[in-house]
Amino acid sequence: MIEYNRSISFGLETSTFHETFKGIQRNVTKDASQVWSYLPEQTDNSINKLHYLRDALIHEYFLNNQRDLKNLVLFFISRLKKSPFDYDLTIGLGNALKQLGQVNRVKRLYSRFNKNKPRAEIIFISLANIFFEEGSYSKARIYYEKALSLNYKPPKGPIYVKLVYCCHNLKEFDLASNFAELALLEGISNTTPELCLLFGNIYLGAKRYKKAIENYESGIRHINNYSLAIRDFIAPSGGQHGKKVKSFLSALKLISPRTLEPKLLTNLGNALNQMGEYELAKVHLKKAISLVELPFAYNNLALSLKAQGDLDGALFNLSKADQLLPDSDLISLNLAETHLAKGNESKAIAFFKKVVQKDKTNESAKFKLNALLGKKTLSAPKKYVANLFDKYSETFDRHLLNSLAYKVPKEIWEVINKKYQKSYCFDKALDLGCGTGLCGINLGKRCEELVGIDLSKSMLTKAREKGIYNKLKHLDIIDYLVNTKLEYELILAGDVLIYLGELDKLFQYSHGATKRNGRFIFSIELSYKKDFILTKSGRFAHSISYVKKTANQYLWQVETEKSINIRYENNSYVKGVLFTLVKR
Template identity: 30%
Template sequence: MNTGKPLNIGEAFGRAMQAWEDGNVAEARRLARTIIEARPDFGGAHYLLGLVALGQGQAKRAVDHLTQAVASDPNQPVPRLALGRALEAQDNFNSAILHYRAILSREPNHAEANSRLADLLGRLGRNRDEALDHARRAVAADPRHAEALCTLGTLLHQAGESVEAAGMLERALELRPDWAVALNNYGLILRSLGQNERAVAVLSGAVDLRRDHAGTRANLAAALRGLGRLDDARVHAERATKLNSRDPSGWLELGLIRRGLDMPEAAAAAFERALTAAPDSVHAHYCLAETRLALGQKERAAKHFRRCLELDPEDRHGAALGLAQTGAVDAPSRAPDAYVRQLFDDYADKFDSALVDKLAYRAPALLAQALDAVLERKQGLDVLDAGCGTGLAGPVLRPLAARLDGVDLSGAMIDRARSRRLYDHLEVGELVASLEARPATYDLVVAADVLVYFGDLNGIMAAAAQALKPGGVFAFTVERAEDCASYALGAKNRYAHAPDYVEAVAAGHGFAVAASERASTRQEAGEDVPGLVVVLRKI
């Protein structure tokens, strides 16, 4: 009823906001509309109507109202934040980013704006370093900002810092224990750390909270697969594909599970469905290529290996090696750097336990025995651990060294090696270039289980000779090739070398063989892999 009494805008807006906070959406909307009828330019009412529309999934209407709210007071961060959220709901990410940046230009430490910007940059795959910086700023400004903690943890995980990432997700879950997104992300981090039992427990909780989310189901299936519970894993992967047949993650996981169950044809069918959902997925093309190769379908495998190389010229999956195994091309002279780097970045957190416990890795111990005989207990040497990985050889090299350096392609591996506190200097770098950059620097260069990623040994031999002082020693392990004149690429994308070839290349670069012993440095499927332990001396 119209009493003729002028509307008190301030009082009406206060009542509208109180209704919103009390959950009385209809009353909040009625009062906001009444205000706008009287004062079309009143930003607060547009802000409230924008929130109402956003809450009801009406993103376009929300953007219209929130744009007017921002126009009425451009310096106010609250309407801009809401507008950014509404633009995100429209998938208008670039405009949302501009509004978050506008807030930060005035308030650089604004927790929510930093958090939203970090999340968006991370999801869009843009400038991970900048995304991490904004996430850290958000957490520094508000250590109890659950979304910022979750975003920071997710970004750290993507950057290979899984231990620190786990801590951030744990803090986020202390604040919001029943947050499905954080539980899902925490489960993924635990998986990367090799903690599959904990990952299953956490991801099961995430599934309980959102039973119809395909991606979470697929992640739980992957964790179950990591525990060898393939039948349980298949149930969840199949459910994921039914919940969302256009999500490639469920099909990919189902393919991997079927492959583990020795169902290669069914695995290939699942990978084909993954490619239907995501035609440019390098991972799906690679998985399908591997499966086709295992089925003996070399031409079909080659097609997908080639597509991998088109989509990822750096070749982080090692498709060039797979293509060679189809017989379509000759084996490359060495494994692609991007493949080796990615392999060991992904493997770093569980490398030691997997190699020593599961593969009976003993290259450092065998090299130590060989060096003990050749060096005659010399100490005080300048030593390079070439391809040092996590530093598994560090304990046997440190007693020999006045200075112990390490170099590796994988930054994640170098971080693990640094934590051992055995090295005087560690750096990330390509091995041949690193050796060439250190002429006549070392008494001893050691490469444990490294030359398996080199086919042609001429480059690495020449670089090692250059890095050694006169009389210096180059010690390494290789896998031993049978019935081969030089080297061969094996099914595990590792090269094996003929003993005569190793000695011939060594002689060609000014080395004499001080020791060469047939030995196995590791196992595959419980069987010893034939190998060689070689010690060369620079003439």
């Protein structure tokens, strides 16, 4: 008996049935009669039965007959010449080519289909599915979106989920989170651990940490409910039955969603770390490790411990992670940073070198390695600065103000109050490297227009939430100063010059962006040696003489210089100077 499978259709019209099968009718008559007798009762007329029989015979016979499949391809091509962009013929040709293993021809066929023809969206979904299965997620996304733009009528939820998966693999997390929201609106329920893990990961990538935590916790709850339901169902009662139950539960581990629990716990710990919830993160990460030794569970636990000052515990767990996954750049980079924090410079250098040797494009590792090796560097790489503060944005304010006793915003505000009356309102002010708005928060109330510039999108998001600035720009500060046509009455740069070594461009272009008699207030970390040095922390320090010499060169007058404590770090205050320059 032929087993009928409607998942493959070759799109033949009823009128061509006998024409197409002329050469094989004698061989399949017996099978045909068997299919006829097993057709569903609702197909009560011969035409409908003929459609079913057609598909069944094609599926059964042609799957194992290369010669006839090739003849079928030629038949469809000849028909398509007479009826270009016919949906049934196109799908039929595509499926015949698939059976021949000629997937590239299928892709060309579907990609050329006229989008204005009926059912074009189904063709594009079929093409997107081919790319999806190949792992060509960028192309798959293009055709899923193209299909949706053509008023795709079947349920859209599953397509949105595939788009989430595509964007996740392309690391386009903001877009993925948008598709996740659309999937939920379409009735997709993220009540499976698999979907909870996927949605949690894209929210984590998009830095929507609370949403990520919700999804990971939901996935863990579903797993626990599943386990309880299984136990209640089998109701173990000891004896021989109890042994069978034990065997059943062992086998169930291979297919149970509980296999996802360590991953959910690991990523939950990661999200909690980003929120600064280190104690809670440790609880979940230790549970993950108790289930399965995942390298990133150890890595994330190490980051929890490092944030709490336990560098020995962090190094122990990072070593475990490195043993499990020795080729991970991320784990090697974390080992380098932790050894550096511990004062093990030789080991830090070794791990930074390991990262650079494997990935010569890793600017962060190269920059930190140069700092340790004492190589002259003119400024921190833009990508390094952006990534550093993107990761730091969620806990930035709390860490700086509470843990590091950060003083710069307070010192800047005191200078402003001394130089200007408290009722004075600035026309335009510019906050370079504005971050979350720690320096601009008081100034916003005294400006007609306050503009903030930063390289970190995540820091700008936090600043936007505070409603301090009239405008926020995601740009490098030098690039902005070069191109702006505005002139500001006041420019601030609190703790920004630590990522710039050479100051010529900053002083030159800030001068051009300042009104006459306008002020530029900024802080530096103090160097008693050269003009500027890249310290082992990866921050630049400048000498007072270098700042004065360069400021004078670009027609700035040094109005004030004040020695300050910038922050409290490694059991001592970092010494700095707050400068006020006036445009001559």
